[in-house]
Amino acid sequence: MVKPYDKQFKLAAVQYYSEHKNLGLKGCAKNLGVSYQTLSRWKKELRESRVIHPRGSGNYSSDLAKENARLKCQLRNTEEVLDVLKKAINILGN
16 A cells, blocks of 8 residues: 655655765665655656655545545455455355
8 A cells, every 4th residue: 555645754855865865765765664766756756847746545636536546446345355255155155
């Protein structure tokens, strides 16, 4: 599951890296509790556009998009449960 990080945390993480380059990107990422790829992406976004775009499960363009994502997740979970029940019926039926 993706952890949502706010814009302020992302900016602070990139700032931390710029102040502790001796640790390297991997060392800074480990100290901050994020993956190397995540910190690298934030650094690249900030360098290219001077803006870090918010991402994560809590960032939707509208309430409709949020509800749509919730319903898709619910449908996926329901389908998984149904598959498990079908397998159980086949096993118990034999």
